[in-house]
Amino acid sequence: MSTDTRKRPAYAHLFWWFMFANGGGLAALVLPVHILVQGLLGPLGIVPVVDQHHDTWISVLGNPIVKLYLLVLISLPFFHFAHRLRYLLVDFGVHAAKSVPAQVIFYGGAVVVTLVTIWVLLTTAPISFG
């Protein structure tokens, strides 16, 4: 009987931790200002904000750099959220949250959000460099 003691790098583990850490970091760095400006200051009329008028919003959404930024902004944090909420359920005694089906649901949900975001960004405003 032979035993292979060599360990292969845990690429899958590395990938999910990369997504978790960077998703959390991105949300920490940029999400509060989006909520403050687009969720409070704009709707209250304190400052002009890009998504308060259709012409300015659709114009900005056509920019490919903005599309890429919004894709990362929306999708990456969901991998962080999926991990946190799954383990919060485990902490509350929901041991099924550790199972493979639960992992598929939570991280698969983040993948679904990513795909929907790509679809929305590609179909909402035509790409424009203007």
Added chain:
Amino acid sequence: MPAGWWLRKRHYFMYVVREFTALPMALWLLWLLFDIKSAGAGPAGFQPPRSTGFVIFSAVCLVFAMYHSWTFLKLAGVIIHLNVLDKPVPPRLIVFTMFALWALASIVIGAVLIGFGR
């Protein structure tokens, strides 16, 4: 663990709040996706986000998002280990840098969101 363990100590409670921040932030980002999608409805069908309910929702989400930022960026000093000229960078300097980055990113993104508005 016994039910209600997270209510027994403040430290446990704040840990749960920290983990829970994911839910309101996720909801707000889903709203942002909806806001983007609604632009595709054209000028007549577009409803700018101005309702009182949305403002209250955003205010609640902002509190959780700020708490996430505070706790996550403070951890940077523990998680990130850097050496410069073979000397370790002090954790306090790493945390300070992360908070400075937060301020800078907020100013730049805020300026873009407001600057392209009318």
